[in-house]
Amino acid sequence: QSVLTQPPSVSGAPGQRVTISCTGSSFNIGAGYDVHWYQQLPGTAPKLLIYGNSNRPSGVPDRFSGSKSGTSASLAITGLQAEDEADYYCQSYDSSLSGLVFGGGTKLTVL
Amino acid sequence: EVQLVESGGGVVRPGGSLRLSCEATGFTFDDYGMSWVRQAPGKGLEWVSGINWNGGSTGYADSVKGRFTISRDNAKNSLYLQMNSLRAEDTALYHCARDVHSRTTLHDYWGQGTLVTVSS
Numbered sequence: 001q002s003v004l005t006q007p008p009s010v011s012g013a014p015g016q017r018v019t020i021s022c023t024g025s026s027f028n029i030g031a032g033y034d035v036h037w038y039q040q041l042p043g044t045a046p047k048l049l050i051y052g053n054s055n056r057p058s059g060v061p062d063r064f065s066g067s068k069s070g071t072s073a074s075l076a077i078t079g080l081q082a083e084d085e086a087d088y089y090c091q092s093y094d095s096s097l098s099g100l101v102f103g104g105g106t107k108l109t110v111l
Numbered sequence: 112e113v114q115l116v117e118s119g120g121g122v123v124r125p126g127g128s129l130r131l132s133c134e135a136t137g138f139t140f141d142d143y144g145m146s147w148v149r150q151a152p153g154k155g156l157e158w159v160s161g162i163n164w165n166g167g168s169t170g171y172a173d174s175v176k177g178r179f180t181i182s183r184d185n186a187k188n189s190l191y192l193q194m195n196s197l198r199a200e201d202t203a204l205y206h207c208a209r210d211v212h213s214r215t216t217l218h219d220y221w222g223q224g225t226l227v228t229v230s231s
Contacts, residue, residue, distance in 0.1 A: 002155065033214070033215040034213065034214050034215035034217075035215075036215070036217040036218075038156070038218075040156075044223075045206060045221040045222060045223050045224065046148075046156065046206070046218075046221050047221070048217065048218065048219050048220075051211075051213070051217050051219075052213060052214070052215075052217075057219070087155075089155065089156050091156075091158075091217065091218075092215055093215045093216065097172075097173065098170065099158060099161075099170055099171070099172055099173075100146070100158040100161065100216060101158065102148075102155060102156040102157065102158065103155070104155045105155040105156065
């Protein structure tokens with residue numbers, strides 16, 4: 001049971017928009033800690049996708065965006081492409097555990 | 112180019128020990144904190160342990176506290192994870208990752224991982 005809750009899977013057709021939610025609590029997201037997002041393509045190491053809730057590292061397309069409100073955060077992907085098919089993870093800090101925490105991950109399928 | 116290369120994984124019996132290493136190149140190693148993050152087969156990511164730039168501050172997930180020890184050798188640009196009293200549930204791909212200490216620590220570069228299998 002992950003401290004941050006994500007839907008196990010989402011799907012969308014090429015060109016569509018999908019969102020992935022990340023729900024936490026008053027000990028992590030709700031306490032003001034930032035949320036970061038990672039993309040893990042099949043068979044590869046995770047890659048930083050969004051940092052500080054809504055910032056994109058250099059090289060990440062602006063089709064990817066992040067937001068945070070209250071005890072939740074969201075990752076939005078617009079103009080879906082086949083190469084976006086991957087697992088996506090949110091990450092934050094939890095003060096009750098005194099450690100970094102990840103969501104359980106969401107598998108994105110491009111139909 | 113930042114590169115993180117893990118080694119030391121293998122098959123070990125329950126109760127056994129293993130020491131993982133991570134060699135870092137392409138950046139000034141002692142400017143950064145580092146972490147170990149693991150991924151059990153077919154499962155999600157789990158932060159295991161982190162260490163600050165000079166080794167003076169460390170943190171552990173509850174699942175490994177008292178059994179695992181993180182350390183670093185800045186002269187060798189290397190990160191380590193000593194794993195003792197291993198259990199079947201420690202079976203995973205262990206990644207080392209570079210930390211960026213912003214308002215909330217994030218991992219901006221990851222290694223490909225080294226596989227640890229705990230089995231009798």
